[in-house]
Amino acid sequence: MRNYxxxxxxxxxxxxxxxxxxxxxxxxKESLNGIWKFAFFANGDVADDIRQWDEIEVPSCWEMKGYExxxxxxxxxxxxxxxxxxxxxxxxxxxxxxxxVTDISKMHYIVLDGSCAELYINETYVGYTQGSHLTAEFDxxxxxxxxxxxxxxxxxxxxxxxxxxxxxxxxxHGIFRDVSLLVRPKGHIFDIHIVNEENxxxxxxxxxxxVSLYDGGTLLQEQTTDTGIxxxxxxxxxxxxxxxxxxxxxxxxxxxxxxxxxxGFRDIDISGKNQLLINGVSxxxxxxxxxxxxPTKGWAVSEEDDKNDLLLMKELNINCIRTAHxxxxxxxxxxxxxxxxxVVLETDIECHGFLRRNPNxxxxxxxxxxxxxxxxxxxxxxxxxxxxxxxERDKNHPSVIMWSTGNESGxxxxxxxxxxxxxxxxxxxxxxxxxGSRLANxxxxxxxxxxxxxxxxxxxWAKSNEKEQPIFLCEYSHxxxxxxxxxxxxxxxxxxxxxxxxxxxxxWADHAVxxxxxxxxxxxxxxxxxxxxxxxxxxxxxxxRSFKAGxxxxxxxxxxxxxxxxxxxxxxxxxxxFLTFEGCRFKYELALDGEIxxxxxxxxxxxxxxxxxxxxxxxPQTGKLGCFVSVQMIDREGKVTGILQQEIPVKIEKNxxxxxxxxxx
Numbered sequence: 001m002r003n004y005x006x007x008x009x010x011x012x013x014x015x016x017x018x019x020x021x022x023x024x025x026x027x028x029k030e031s032l033n034g035i036w037k038f039a040f041f042a043n044g045d046v047a048d049d050i051r052q053w054d055e056i057e058v059p060s061c062w063e064m065k066g067y068e069x070x071x072x073x074x075x076x077x078x079x080x081x082x083x084x085x086x087x088x089x090x091x092x093x094x095x096x097x098x099x100x101v102t103d104i105s106k107m108h109y110i111v112l113d114g115s116c117a118e119l120y121i122n123e124t125y126v127g128y129t130q131g132s133h134l135t136a137e138f139d140x141x142x143x144x145x146x147x148x149x150x151x152x153x154x155x156x157x158x159x160x161x162x163x164x165x166x167x168x169x170x171x172x173h174g175i176f177r178d179v180s181l182l183v184r185p186k187g188h189i190f191d192i193h194i195v196n197e198e199n200x201x202x203x204x205x206x207x208x209x210x211v212s213l214y215d216g217g218t219l220l221q222e223q224t225t226d227t228g229i230x231x232x233x234x235x236x237x238x239x240x241x242x243x244x245x246x247x248x249x250x251x252x253x254x255x256x257x258x259x260x261x262x263x264g265f266r267d268i269d270i271s272g273k274n275q276l277l278i279n280g281v282s283x284x285x286x287x288x289x290x291x292x293x294x295p296t297k298g299w300a301v302s303e304e305d306d307k308n309d310l311l312l313m314k315e316l317n318i319n320c321i322r323t324a325h326x327x328x329x330x331x332x333x334x335x336x337x338x339x340x341x342x343v344v345l346e347t348d349i350e351c352h353g354f355l356r357r358n359p360n361x362x363x364x365x366x367x368x369x370x371x372x373x374x375x376x377x378x379x380x381x382x383x384x385x386x387x388x389x390x391x392e393r394d395k396n397h398p399s400v401i402m403w404s405t406g407n408e409s410g411x412x413x414x415x416x417x418x419x420x421x422x423x424x425x426x427x428x429x430x431x432x433x434x435x436g437s438r439l440a441n442x443x444x445x446x447x448x449x450x451x452x453x454x455x456x457x458x459x460x461w462a463k464s465n466e467k468e469q470p471i472f473l474c475e476y477s478h479x480x481x482x483x484x485x486x487x488x489x490x491x492x493x494x495x496x497x498x499x500x501x502x503x504x505x506x507x508w509a510d511h512a513v514x515x516x517x518x519x520x521x522x523x524x525x526x527x528x529x530x531x532x533x534x535x536x537x538x539x540x541x542x543x544x545r546s547f548k549a550g551x552x553x554x555x556x557x558x559x560x561x562x563x564x565x566x567x568x569x570x571x572x573x574x575x576x577x578f579l580t581f582e583g584c585r586f587k588y589e590l591a592l593d594g595e596i597x598x599x600x601x602x603x604x605x606x607x608x609x610x611x612x613x614x615x616x617x618x619x620p621q622t623g624k625l626g627c628f629v630s631v632q633m634i635d636r637e638g639k640v641t642g643i644l645q646q647e648i649p650v651k652i653e654k655n656x657x658x659x660x661x662x663x664x665x
Contacts, residue, residue, distance in 0.1 A: 007084050010131075013139075014137065027185060030180065030181040040068075047092050058179060070525050078171055087158065092155065094155075097151060099148075113179075114132055114134065116159050117129055118154040121150070133326035153179075155175060165350065167407070192396065194250060199235065200231055205225075206228055209224075209254035213234075214248065241340070245264065249261070250262075262338070276470050284495065285344075285504070288504055288540060289505065290328070291511065303331045303335075306328075320504065321344070322344040323346045323404075327390050343399045349407070351372065354372050354373075374409050374414045380417055388421065391403060402429060403426070405433045419445055433445040447470045451473070452473075462493075470501045471499055474503065475506040479540045480538035484550050484553070505554060522536060561586075561642065565648055569613040570613065574609060581604045584636055586614070593626070631645075
């Protein structure tokens, strides 16, 4: 057995997981992104003496740079299912570059934001990590010298951890996320933890430090603590939510170094009616499932790409993101904090391919077989490691409201261990496990989660209250072809019942690789052992981020208002959870037989979940085709949040066609 196939040893010399931050002043972050030397080996087990180097951009996916072809598969593993073994011929990319060290009295760390990698500094082995979408940090202080140093990273295509990374996407490899060098003073803070209990902020660092609390540029309070533990009470704080993402700043100072983290007051609870409560208010999750994908960059999306996606989501009235099916980059979550999104943060686990591990095995989640990693004791350490690394890195983000234990991996003892670990370490957020809800009907997780039930089915659940938990559709309304379907019906049903808290459309963007021939999908690439065709073309938007007809339907269904016509008025319901309609405009038109007979603009500062009325003065009694009222909502930033239309009942005059004159000669 090769080292990277050993389940019991999926890392070596990797630092413990910690919260994400960027040190400043005496500490600093240096990006090692850019052009690296690169050597590709079709069989990485014989990659020893490298005589010829190419160059490659970091971060990037080697498939997008001409080394191997991409492969799209949904369920099947891209190799025979024989855990923990991977194919004997296992490709590998070798990356190398120089970096400079000026002060060897300081601590130096390499941080990889993703990839299965072996790290060498100055030709000396430092350590190893698995978990393609999980951060890894290594202390390289003993291996460096003043002046130029060499970093080399070996990235294997597959390892035993690949059995836990069978997500539905175009498969890519390489160093596809950032590589950074951290330079820090000795005795620096390693980890920080920030939570709030109502209006009290509780701060914990692992070193003595000074902690300063700012509201914008104004210093509110400051404490020096020998234990690293302190708290601040803020009178009448402004609370964070996805509609009003208000953030404070905490600065931790020690050894001449500063760590700044933005923080939001935010409370999460479940009501006696099984509502999701954010800051005591019932909230509906208007969500989308998000993959990091780009038609020319693959998985190596930039911060600018992510921000563009988030702004498009805002335009479409989306307020929730499930990170399907792995953690996003730290910068992505920073932007979710600042722009305002509720995040269901999923760890890097999916072993869907076990459904098809053997042609003689029925297509089912046969947990009783004892063959799924989720049920096997030798995999437990790796399951716990992945959820711990997910939690520790992102525990300070106000946008994260729910942890997810992974996707389509069955339900067993390792799932339960992850749920129990999360509950033991975080009593401020909810835990999501769709496999547990669907396969075991367990109450171990905090919400009942399900994929693709119809509106009528969820209405039955809601009426009977049989699920005894908030009901969350982690995937629904599959956005393929002419999809998403029934989305208006879904949202009218969600709003009808307290215990239906919303869901996430599968999925955000079509996956594709843009070649000169056009977009390429499964079956278009060379050497595919298995593929699932264009099933990756299932996004709410096209690969180039342009909108589809279904995109606009989703925007209307999730718009923050509804209209109802009654007794000569338009009743406008505020479907914001925290915002009034102050500063918004409502342009309305009344049309008879296609001709506008009344139009105007209305204003209101009505509170969330309440209704205001617009009087109509020109309602006709009869018409030939019909009478309709259309309302366009323009928010306080001047953006159109939606256009809705309702029919006004009128008597339709019988349309008698004129007599035809027939010339009979």
